[in-house]
Amino acid sequence: MNETWWKSAVVYQVYPRSFADSDGDGIGDLRGIIQHLDYLQELGVDVVWLSPIYASPHDDNGYDISDYRAIDPLFGTFDDFDELLAGLHSRGIKLVMDLVVNHTSDEHPWFVESASSLDNPKRDWYWWRKPRDGRQPGEHGAEPNNWGSAFSGPAWQLDPATGEYYLHLFSRKQPDLNWENPEVREAVYDMMNWWLDRGVDGFRMDVINFISKVVELPDGEVPPGRLYGDGYPFYAQGPRLHEFLQEMHERVFAGRSGDFLTVGEMPGVTIEEAQLFTDPARAEVDMVFQFEHVDLDHGPGGKWDDRPVSVLDLKRNLAKWQEGLARTGWNSLYWNNHDQPRVVSRFGDDRPEHRAASAKALGTVLHLMRGTPYVYQGEELGMANVPFESIDDFRDIETLNHYAEAVDIQGQDAAAVMAALRRTSRDNARTPMQWSAAPAAGFTTGTPWIEANPDYVLVNAEAEIHAPDSVFAHYRRLIDVRHRSEVVADGDFTLVLADHPQLFAYVRAHNGRRLLVLANLSGEPARYDASELAGWEDAALVLGNLDDSVDRGVSGSVEPWEALVFEQA
Numbered sequence: 001m002n003e004t005w006w007k008s009a010v011v012y013q014v015y016p017r018s019f020a021d022s023d024g025d026g027i028g029d030l031r032g033i034i035q036h037l038d039y040l041q042e043l044g045v046d047v048v049w050l051s052p053i054y055a056s057p058h059d060d061n062g063y064d065i066s067d068y069r070a071i072d073p074l075f076g077t078f079d080d081f082d083e084l085l086a087g088l089h090s091r092g093i094k095l096v097m098d099l100v101v102n103h104t105s106d107e108h109p110w111f112v113e114s115a116s117s118l119d120n121p122k123r124d125w126y127w128w129r130k131p132r133d134g135r136q137p138g139e140h141g142a143e144p145n146n147w148g149s150a151f152s153g154p155a156w157q158l159d160p161a162t163g164e165y166y167l168h169l170f171s172r173k174q175p176d177l178n179w180e181n182p183e184v185r186e187a188v189y190d191m192m193n194w195w196l197d198r199g200v201d202g203f204r205m206d207v208i209n210f211i212s213k214v215v216e217l218p219d220g221e222v223p224p225g226r227l228y229g230d231g232y233p234f235y236a237q238g239p240r241l242h243e244f245l246q247e248m249h250e251r252v253f254a255g256r257s258g259d260f261l262t263v264g265e266m267p268g269v270t271i272e273e274a275q276l277f278t279d280p281a282r283a284e285v286d287m288v289f290q291f292e293h294v295d296l297d298h299g300p301g302g303k304w305d306d307r308p309v310s311v312l313d314l315k316r317n318l319a320k321w322q323e324g325l326a327r328t329g330w331n332s333l334y335w336n337n338h339d340q341p342r343v344v345s346r347f348g349d350d351r352p353e354h355r356a357a358s359a360k361a362l363g364t365v366l367h368l369m370r371g372t373p374y375v376y377q378g379e380e381l382g383m384a385n386v387p388f389e390s391i392d393d394f395r396d397i398e399t400l401n402h403y404a405e406a407v408d409i410q411g412q413d414a415a416a417v418m419a420a421l422r423r424t425s426r427d428n429a430r431t432p433m434q435w436s437a438a439p440a441a442g443f444t445t446g447t448p449w450i451e452a453n454p455d456y457v458l459v460n461a462e463a464e465i466h467a468p469d470s471v472f473a474h475y476r477r478l479i480d481v482r483h484r485s486e487v488v489a490d491g492d493f494t495l496v497l498a499d500h501p502q503l504f505a506y507v508r509a510h511n512g513r514r515l516l517v518l519a520n521l522s523g524e525p526a527r528y529d530a531s532e533l534a535g536w537e538d539a540a541l542v543l544g545n546l547d548d549s550v551d552r553g554v555s556g557s558v559e560p561w562e563a564l565v566f567e568q569a
């Protein structure tokens with residue numbers, strides 16, 4: 001087994017609902033993915049991470065699972081799944097499944113049983129608590145603590161039948177599993193083994209840093225302007241998290257041979273903690289998704305209170321993680337996923353004159369860092385945020401709940417709330433994959449479950465796949481460079497021109513070979529003092545992102561959104 005095969009691998013995330021619809025019901029499905037396997041192979045990715053396809057009431061688009069061992073009929077059948085897996089494997093692409101085990105759906109039989117009576121054997125599989133301070137169930141303030149849910153409102157839901165509340169860090173249809181109970185852990189490990197036995201190659205672990213909680217579930221501080229307490233200190237990086245992850249590794253992966261990938265989604269994780277989670281000697285997870293760089297634009301009011309981010313802040317943060325995980329551990333590198341607005345609109349410039357160049361520049365700086373890059377569907381086309389016109393255009397539960405709470409309960413200005421949603425809503429990432437200029441972007445022959453971004457007439461795979469100067473072609477080159485270059489896969493990282501306010505520049509070095517990445521992340525020309533890059537005078541340009549990126553050498557100027565990669569002979 002090659003422990004670190006993923007150092008030279010690139011992962012592609014498929015959000016099945018929005019990728020490709022094969023049967024015209026307006027919702028993407030497994031056969032839709034099967035129809036586009038050659039596209040993934042053409043791009044050159046090594047791994048597909050598939051967002052949840054399990055049976056689900058779809059309160060949170062499948063992140064609320066009612067049967068871990070069933071494919072939702074919306075997406076297809078096990079025959080389709082087996083065909084997809086075989087089709088990927090025959091192209092040398094691995095399949096990583098989404099593992100959502102901080103919570104289940106409230107329609108999962110485990111929860112249905114658990115809720116059925118106070119003394120049901122599965123009662124303790126979830127977090128049930130009596131009303132606080134002897135209050136009556138349902139009385140104002142009777143929730144067992146003051147935590148808010150990530151999707152607005154309290155993190156507790158009353159079950160009138162038993163008069164107790166259950167904890168849900170996300171929607172009320174996503175009750176949290178109680179990992180203190182060893183039967184819960186066994187059931188999860190059993191399910192993971194069942195999928196690995198079917199041939200999958202690993203797991204992306206949804207909010208896995210929330211599975212161990214401080215069992216007293218104490219009240220959290222209420223941040224200014226918020227309605228609820230912040231439970232994060234008590235449910236994230238909880239007291240038994242390392243123990244649970246080590247136990248999971250032992251029970252699921254330790255006895256297997258093969259090249260697997262585990263990546264833990266960990267909102268709020270620090271570098272010091274990430275070093276521990278990803279230290280191979282500790283056998284927990286291969287890598288984590290940290291959130292600092294995608295949280296930089298959060299203001300005091302959180303993600304809906306967004307602020308512009310400077311190039312300085314962005315590169316310093318990314319460089320800090322590069323250095324932090326240089327010796328032990330490993331980074332995952334991402335701009336986008338199904339929870340983030342589109343990077344070209346967020347840190348680039350999605351206006352027609354800059355869209356492609358800024359998408360390529362951002363792709364370049366991300367892919368050539370040390371770590372495993374993740375591409376989210378459509379990112380490789382430079383897909384942009386969506387000009388949503390009204391709240392009725394959105395589908396995401398987090399977005400809709402926030403709007404209702406902010407406007408109806410807190411009385412915030414509806415137009416201002418809408419403007420923030422347009423920039424930050426997760427639905428920016430969830431509109432149909434843009435395959436062609438055909439109606440609904442070629443995603444479906446029916447009515448899509450969410451409208452396509454109207455820019456699909458220009459931004460789409462058909463237009464890009466054979467165009468040598470497209471964002472797609474550039475991503476393909478970046479992936480190819482990672483495959484071929486040991487410097488990219490394994491080199492050291494050093495930030496250069498560290499205080500430059502427009503340029504993100506760094507050097508990668510390995511066994512005497514060196515690569516310089518020099519990118520202007522602004523729409524203005526950038527000048528720099530070439531003497532700061534002494535030693536690079538004779539380097540050759542190996543990659544550029546503009547049609548006319550000619551080898552001017554390390555000349556002291558970089559065009560708007562230009563990204564240059566030099567190699568030292």
Ligand code: GLC
Pocket residue numbers: 060063064100170206207265338339
């Ligand atoms: C993760 C998922 C997100 C989901 C949440 C609850 O953050 O990425 O989409 O809503 O967990 O499962």
